[in-house]
Amino acid sequence: MNTTPRISAHAVQPNLSPLPRVRNIIAIGSGKGGVGKSTTAVNLALALAAEGARVGVLDADVYGPSIPTMLGLSGRPDSPDGKTIEPMRAHGIEAMSIGLLVEQDTPMIWRGPMATSALTQLLGETRWGGQDGGLDYLVIDLPPGTGDIQLTLAQKIPVAGAVIVTTPQDVATLDAKKALKMFEKVQVPVLGLVENMAVHVCTSCGHAEHIFGQGGGERMAATYGVPLLGSLPLEIGIREQGDAGTPIVAAAPASTAAVAYRELARNVIAELDKRPRAAMPISASLL
Numbered sequence: 001m002n003t004t005p006r007i008s009a010h011a012v013q014p015n016l017s018p019l020p021r022v023r024n025i026i027a028i029g030s031g032k033g034g035v036g037k038s039t040t041a042v043n044l045a046l047a048l049a050a051e052g053a054r055v056g057v058l059d060a061d062v063y064g065p066s067i068p069t070m071l072g073l074s075g076r077p078d079s080p081d082g083k084t085i086e087p088m089r090a091h092g093i094e095a096m097s098i099g100l101l102v103e104q105d106t107p108m109i110w111r112g113p114m115a116t117s118a119l120t121q122l123l124g125e126t127r128w129g130g131q132d133g134g135l136d137y138l139v140i141d142l143p144p145g146t147g148d149i150q151l152t153l154a155q156k157i158p159v160a161g162a163v164i165v166t167t168p169q170d171v172a173t174l175d176a177k178k179a180l181k182m183f184e185k186v187q188v189p190v191l192g193l194v195e196n197m198a199v200h201v202c203t204s205c206g207h208a209e210h211i212f213g214q215g216g217g218e219r220m221a222a223t224y225g226v227p228l229l230g231s232l233p234l235e236i237g238i239r240e241q242g243d244a245g246t247p248i249v250a251a252a253p254a255s256t257a258a259v260a261y262r263e264l265a266r267n268v269i270a271e272l273d274k275r276p277r278a279a280m281p282i283s284a285s286l287l
């Protein structure tokens with residue numbers, strides 16, 4: 001197996017101050033809620049790490065943070081200097097979430113600007129890659145939709161590319177198109193789509209069913225001229241492992257689903273490779 005990491009570094013939008021230790025920020029968005037955005041974000045992050053990269057994940061879903069549960073994280077992150085926060089670690093990747101800073105049952109009753117400012121602070125004040133000499137990829141799990149938070153974050157954070165998650169269902173692709181348009185409007189390159197819950201194979205009889213419809217992701221990708229980066233099955237193991245805090249890429253790396261996430265990760269890297277290179281190599285930007 002070739003384990004040589006193929007790490008990309010890309011130009012970011014002008015006028016945005018890049019995070020000094022982060023080479024590529026990948027935003028994971030969706031139009032509709034519940035389509036599997038967080039599940040995709042954590043498994044993609046782990047799959048990128050399995051390709052040999054140093055990876056972090058930021059849970060930007062302030063109103064429904066699920067990354068701590070999906071990564072099996074508990075407790076509070078450390079702040080040795082009282083100014084910056086150490087990211088927490090799980091399954092070989094770094095993670096930060098508003099959910100790690102508040103009680104689990106505390107609702108975030110914040111208006112858009114407050115949530116956005118809390119998130120940009122969380123992003124900037126976390127010592128990403130502090131122990132590993134930097135991160136190759138920081139995966140940001142955005143809240144669903146195209147509201148104030150997503151828009152402001154997309155404008156404020158130097159995102160190398162966005163990945164849009166949808167199910168094949170019309171109501172989901174319709175909203176995914178809005179997310180795609182939003183990224184285009186704020187000049188964040190759309191790397192492509194992920195079609196989640198594309199097919200369900202019965203564990204008893206092997207019958208394949210397209211519960212949420214068939215070909216929706218492919219059609220949308222063709223219509224908008226963006227790649228279909230991956231197609232994930234609707235599978236009980238993906239749900240169970242997410243709930244258990246050991247996502248399927250970590251728990252069952254040889255499973256069909258994990259192999260599909262690894263392919264997604266390689267496609268994301270390949271898409272980033274097609275973008276213009278950043279002027280500064282990571283070794284220099286880390287100085």
Ligand SMILES: Nc1ncnc2c1ncn2[C@@H]1O[C@H](COP(=O)(O)OP(=O)(O)OP(=O)(O)O)[C@@H](O)[C@H]1O
Nearest residue numbers: 033034035036037038039144233234235238239242
């Ligand atoms: N491919 C899959 N197979 C089976 N279950 C899945 C799959 N993808 C996601 N799920 C499950 O669907 C539910 C919603 O997934 P997830 O929380 O990742 O969605 P989301 O789009 O991030 O939701 P939200 O809008 O709340 O942020 C979870 O219970 C998750 O375990």
